[in-house]
Structure formats: structure tokens, C-alpha cells
Amino acid sequence: MxxxxxxxxxxxxxxxxxxxxxxxxxxxxxxxxxxxxxxxxxxxxxxxxxxxxxxxxxxxxxxxxxxxxxxxxxxxxxxxxxxxxxxxxxxxxxxxxxxxxxxxxxxxxxxxxxxxxxxxxxxRWDDLLAPWIGDHSTHLAKSSSDSIRQWSRQSKTSVSVAVSDYLTEESRLLPPRGRLDQFNGAMDDLKLRIDRAKARIERLNSRL
Amino acid sequence: MPAPKERYPMSKPENSEATTHFGYQEVPVAEKEQRVGDVFRSVAARYDVMNDIMSLGSHRLIKRYTIELSALRAGHKVLDLAGGTGDFSLKFSEIVGPSGQVVLADINEAMLSVGRDRIIDKGMSANIDVAQVNAQCLPFADNTFDCVCIAYGLRNVTDKDAALKSIQRVLKPGGRLLVLEFSKPTNALIGKSYDAFSNLWPIAGKLITGDADSYRYLVESIRMHPDQDTLKQMMEDADLINCKYHNVMSGICAIHIGFKPH
The missing domain is CATH 3.30.1050.10 (SCP2 sterol-binding domain)
Incomplete structure (x- = not known):
């Protein structure tokens, strides 16, 4: 079946x-x-x-x-x-x-x-369509299709330009990668020092 | 309303000659061919229209599926047996192409005439031959055809076993037989619904062709036709191998396939 x-x-x-x-x-x-x-x-x-x-x-x-x-x-x-x-x-x-x-x-x-x-x-889809719906209707369909395609192409270009501009502007407010890495390293170091300090406090507590 | 006039008596023949069934009736073997001929002479002109009505158009899809199962290739020789109005032959012709050959064969000259006219009108007579033949004694040489297809025809043949043997003879070794025929529904509910629906066919026949008797025979002959497994066994008895069947629409129809051994 x-x-x-x-x-x-x-x-x-x-x-x-x-x-x-x-x-x-x-x-x-x-x-x-x-x-x-x-x-x-x-x-x-x-x-x-x-x-x-x-x-x-x-x-x-x-x-x-x-x-x-x-x-x-x-x-x-x-x-x-x-x-x-x-x-x-x-x-x-x-x-x-x-x-x-x-x-x-x-x-x-x-x-x-x-x-x-x-x-x-x-x-060429318009050549295939013409015998079925006539030349005039095919021309209209082709024009509409071309307009939609052009609009979508322009929209895509403008969106990508806008996103690119936004990222460029925003990236100025962000720290450079080197400083960020340095900051992350300092944070890790601080975390380790805090852990050691905690361990020493626990050891002193146990002696008292 | 007076009952439709019967063209033949319903009684069982009194003499002891061999009989066969014609719908629900038992008739002398020699008479069945003539009676079936009368039925198809009566319906030939409106056969395709009635097929569309009785099957609600589904016969086109079933035929397409049958053609898919034929696995025909360019250059093949095909026998469209009981081909009648030629719809299978036209499709086969497209597939086998100019290097192949299709023989549209039917015992009934009225059906064949409709088929032949249709083929000529479509300009496709180049690779289609038309022949009036009896399926029980096919007038073709041994090992002639790559495929033999008999669609909705076997149940009308008087001696089905003889027809299957004759088909086996004309098939090439490895050639395939396709039998598309009404069969026994595998689902009881569908079977009941289909029985009820098919009881309307004589009424439709009366309205469209003015002939209820022929469509009454059609309904009866479908119910008297062997079920799927019996027909498969008959094909095996005719020395066809790898026989199998595909139920279509829960067994309302079945497509049997068998191959001539190499």
C-alpha cells in the first residue's frame, strides 16, 4: 500500500x-x-x-x-x-x-x-511558465520576482553593513585581548591566593 | 418496474457436457466465450468511462503501479493480453521505445477496435501491433515476449490454466507475467463496503451504457474469481517460478507476478 x-x-x-x-x-x-x-x-x-x-x-x-x-x-x-x-x-x-x-x-x-x-x-522558469499563463502574466511574475530578489539582496547587504558597523563601534568599548588575558590571569592568581589563605585559616583553627 | 430481460436462461444445462461458471451461472464451456464476448461488445464504447466511475479513478493509479512492476526497458517485447482499449499498450509503447514492440491482443473485436482507433489517433502505432487472439492458445512462437501483462482479463478466460500455460510458452526464459485482477479483500470491513459499493455497478451500467446485465456479470465474475493464493498456485502449476502477489487497496485488487524459468 x-x-x-x-x-x-x-x-x-x-x-x-x-x-x-x-x-x-x-x-x-x-x-x-x-x-x-x-x-x-x-x-x-x-x-x-x-x-x-x-x-x-x-x-x-x-x-x-x-x-x-x-x-x-x-x-x-x-x-x-x-x-x-x-x-x-x-x-x-x-x-x-x-x-x-x-x-x-x-x-x-x-x-x-x-x-x-x-x-x-x-x-529559465519564465520560458517554461509563458505557455501556461501567457506572456503578460509571465512578465509580471518575472518583474515581481526580480523586484523581490533585488529587495532581498539589498536588505541582506544593508543588514550585514549595519551589523558590521555595530560590531566595530561596540568593539571600541571593549578592552583589547591582551588586557583581558592579563586581567583573567590576575583573577586566577587572586583565586589561588584566597584558597591558600582559607587553607591556612583552617589549619590555625584546628590548632586552637 | 419490470425486471431487466435476461439474454440467457439462468438454469444449469441439462446435458452432461463440461460446464464452467459465467458469473454465478453454470454454462457449457463452449458458451462462455460467446457470452463474455457479448458482454464486452456491449460495454466497449463506454468501457473507460465506466472504469473511472466504478473505481472512482483509482484504476489509473493501480495501472501505473502495475506498469512500474513490469520493469520494462527499452527494446523489450511486451504482450498486452486482454488489452482491450489499449491504455496499457500506450504506456508500454513509451517505455520500450522504437527498438521494442508491443502487441495489443484481445479476443473481443469490439474492444480491440476501440483500442486500435485510440492508438492510431495518438499516433503511436509505430511499435504497437494489434492482434485478435484467444489467450488459451496464443498464436505466437515460443520464447517471444519479455513481459506478458493481462489486466482485468484472466477472470473472463474460460480455461485459465490453459491460458497460463500458453502465456508461459510465449514468454522468454526469465520473462515475467503480470496478472492484475480483482481479488479477495483481506480486511472484512473493506470487503463488506466494497461488496456494497460493487452492487451499485449494474445500476451505474444501466444509467450510462443502458446495460445492467453486463455489469451484473462483472460483479459476479469478480466474486467467482480465485483468491490470491489460489491464483498464485495456478501460476506455479503453469511452470512459472518466483510467483508472488502484491495486494492493492487491501486486496480489492492483486497484482500477481511470475517468471518463466531460464
């Missing part, structure tokens, strides 16, 4: 991805390159499994493992979901795949090729 539900959940994703591939000859070429290959992705935290089958310039997603199907996967990748997400978002080269948190079995070259292809993707 779980597999059936997972299959249901993957169905719209598969349709959307295949629409995307269909609309872009470059993506079709990439999918064609991996024709008849099977990639298993297993994530922990959250625990999830997806089997990606490249077939005839399209992809099929399944929640059934290659073992259950009685076929051999080209490669399988196991990692925490966050690690895989970081891998996709990072600008690093394929050396990022050497992360010990990411376990690769099977044809590592195949995984490397997929990773490189995903890195080199240049998707």
Missing part, C-alpha cells in the same frame, strides 16, 4: 519533469544520454526512496527498488536529504561527491555524469 501511495505521489512530479524535458531539446539530449540507465536514490532523515529510470528521452519515477523488481540498478546514492540538497545547491565541482556522508554504489561515473548535467542546467 505504501508503494502504491508513493507511486501516486511521484506521478505528478514525473509528469512535470517530463513536460520540462519535452519542452527543452537540451534536456532531451541529456535524458537521451542516460537512456536505459537506472538510478536509485535513498535518503535518510527523512527516509525516502526514489528509483529514476531514464527511457527514451524521458524519465520514470518509481518507489519500487530494483531488488524488488528483479533488475540491476546502474547506481545507487544514499545520503541524508540535506546532504543531497546541499550537493545540488553547491557551486562546487564533482569533488563534492566525495563527501563521506554520500554513499555511492555501482557506476560512479554515471552518478558523476548526472551531477555534472544537473550543475550545467540553465533553466
Amino acid at each position: 505504501n508503494q502504491l501511495l508513493a507511486s501516486a505521489a511521484l506521478w505528478p512530479i514525473e509528469i512535470a519533469l517530463n513536460q520540462l524535458i519535452k519542452s527543452d531539446p537540451h534536456l532531451q539530449g541529456i535524458a537521451q544520454k542516460f537512456n536505459d540507465q537506472l538510478l536509485e536514490i535513498h535518503t535518510t532523515a527523512p527516509n525516502a526512496f526514489i528509483c529514476v529510470h531514464f527511457a527514451n528521452s524521458a524519465i520514470r519515477l518509481s518507489a519500487i527498488s530494483s531488488g524488488d523488481l528483479g533488475v540491476t540498478a546502474t547506481a545507487s546514492v544514499s545520503a541524508k536529504a540535506t546532504s543531497l540538497l546541499n550537493l545540488l545547491l553547491t557551486t562546487a565541482d564533482s569533488a563534492a561527491l566525495s563527501n563521506p556522508e554520500i554513499e555511492i554504489r555501482g557506476d560512479a561515473q554515471f552518478v558523476h555524469s548526472i551531477f555534472q548535467s544537473l550543475k550545467n542546467l540553465d533553466l
Whole structure:
């Protein structure tokens, strides 16, 4: 039953991805390159499994493992979901795949090729949206998105400048590290002297 | 309101010839094929609409799951047996690609005609062949197909054992048989609810296709169909190995899988 539900959940994703591939000859070429290959992705935290089958310039997603199907996967990748997400978002080269948190079995070259292809993707979401909502609406959405992005970039810059200025101002009121270390040393020394004085008082008390 | 006119008498045949069940009725073996043919001729035009209504759309999801279990790859040869209106064949065609081949096969010319028209309309006839065949004696060479799929068809076959043996013969060594069929619910409450729901199908059939009898047969044939373990045993008896089944929706449907030995 779980597999059936997972299959249901993957169905719209598969349709959307295949629409995307269909609309872009470059993506079709990439999918064609991996024709008849099977990639298993297993994530922990959250625990999830997806089997990606490249077939005839399209992809099929399944929640059934290659073992259950009685076929051999080209490669399988196991990692925490966050690690895989970081891998996709990072600008690093394929050396990022050497992360010990990411376990690769099977044809590592195949995984490397997929990773490189995903890195080199240049998707323009407004091009994909235009056929669905029209040029004018897409232009509005793009303008809004650009404005939000610009505002967030400016906000980030101004916040970091303000924090930096604040720290610079505040740091003038703080003692330098050398004086602080000297003060801490003096405090430690004083503590030791107090301890010794206490010990001597106790010894004198015991003699009386 | 007058009772719907029955096309065939309900009585058990008087002569001693071999009989089989047609829904709840016992009919001569030779007659079942004709009667099933009449049922599907009657429903062919509205078959897919009725499937959506009777399953509340869930049959699409179950079919997708079955296709996932087929593990088909590019270049494979597939037999979509009792394929009728061709929805499986269309999906198989996409997967096996131009280097593969799909054969849409059905005993009923009316269902096959709907399927063939649909395939041509979608422009996907390049790798799909259409054949009118009897599942009990498949007219294909031994070891032809990588996969044979029979979805909601086996219960209508007169001699299921002969059909399974015939399928086993045309499968390549290592090839897989997928049987998607209504089965026995594993949960009593779901079973009762499903029985009550399926009792509405003849009424829906009457309203939409003007034919209640065909859908009455459908309900009866589902209840007469072997349960999961019996069908698994039948597959093993037909020399298929590693047979197993996946219950779908608590056993309302089951997908049986078996392999031809190498």
C-alpha cells in the first residue's frame, strides 16, 4: 500500500519533469544520454526512496527498488536529504561527491555524469511558465520576482553593513585581548591566593 | 418496474457436457466465450468511462503501479493480453521505445477496435501491433515476449490454466507475467463496503451504457474469481517460478507476478 501511495505521489512530479524535458531539446539530449540507465536514490532523515529510470528521452519515477523488481540498478546514492540538497545547491565541482556522508554504489561515473548535467542546467522558469499563463502574466511574475530578489539582496547587504558597523563601534568599548588575558590571569592568581589563605585559616583553627 | 430481460436462461444445462461458471451461472464451456464476448461488445464504447466511475479513478493509479512492476526497458517485447482499449499498450509503447514492440491482443473485436482507433489517433502505432487472439492458445512462437501483462482479463478466460500455460510458452526464459485482477479483500470491513459499493455497478451500467446485465456479470465474475493464493498456485502449476502477489487497496485488487524459468 505504501508503494502504491508513493507511486501516486511521484506521478505528478514525473509528469512535470517530463513536460520540462519535452519542452527543452537540451534536456532531451541529456535524458537521451542516460537512456536505459537506472538510478536509485535513498535518503535518510527523512527516509525516502526514489528509483529514476531514464527511457527514451524521458524519465520514470518509481518507489519500487530494483531488488524488488528483479533488475540491476546502474547506481545507487544514499545520503541524508540535506546532504543531497546541499550537493545540488553547491557551486562546487564533482569533488563534492566525495563527501563521506554520500554513499555511492555501482557506476560512479554515471552518478558523476548526472551531477555534472544537473550543475550545467540553465533553466529559465519564465520560458517554461509563458505557455501556461501567457506572456503578460509571465512578465509580471518575472518583474515581481526580480523586484523581490533585488529587495532581498539589498536588505541582506544593508543588514550585514549595519551589523558590521555595530560590531566595530561596540568593539571600541571593549578592552583589547591582551588586557583581558592579563586581567583573567590576575583573577586566577587572586583565586589561588584566597584558597591558600582559607587553607591556612583552617589549619590555625584546628590548632586552637 | 419490470425486471431487466435476461439474454440467457439462468438454469444449469441439462446435458452432461463440461460446464464452467459465467458469473454465478453454470454454462457449457463452449458458451462462455460467446457470452463474455457479448458482454464486452456491449460495454466497449463506454468501457473507460465506466472504469473511472466504478473505481472512482483509482484504476489509473493501480495501472501505473502495475506498469512500474513490469520493469520494462527499452527494446523489450511486451504482450498486452486482454488489452482491450489499449491504455496499457500506450504506456508500454513509451517505455520500450522504437527498438521494442508491443502487441495489443484481445479476443473481443469490439474492444480491440476501440483500442486500435485510440492508438492510431495518438499516433503511436509505430511499435504497437494489434492482434485478435484467444489467450488459451496464443498464436505466437515460443520464447517471444519479455513481459506478458493481462489486466482485468484472466477472470473472463474460460480455461485459465490453459491460458497460463500458453502465456508461459510465449514468454522468454526469465520473462515475467503480470496478472492484475480483482481479488479477495483481506480486511472484512473493506470487503463488506466494497461488496456494497460493487452492487451499485449494474445500476451505474444501466444509467450510462443502458446495460445492467453486463455489469451484473462483472460483479459476479469478480466474486467467482480465485483468491490470491489460489491464483498464485495456478501460476506455479503453469511452470512459472518466483510467483508472488502484491495486494492493492487491501486486496480489492492483486497484482500477481511470475517468471518463466531460464
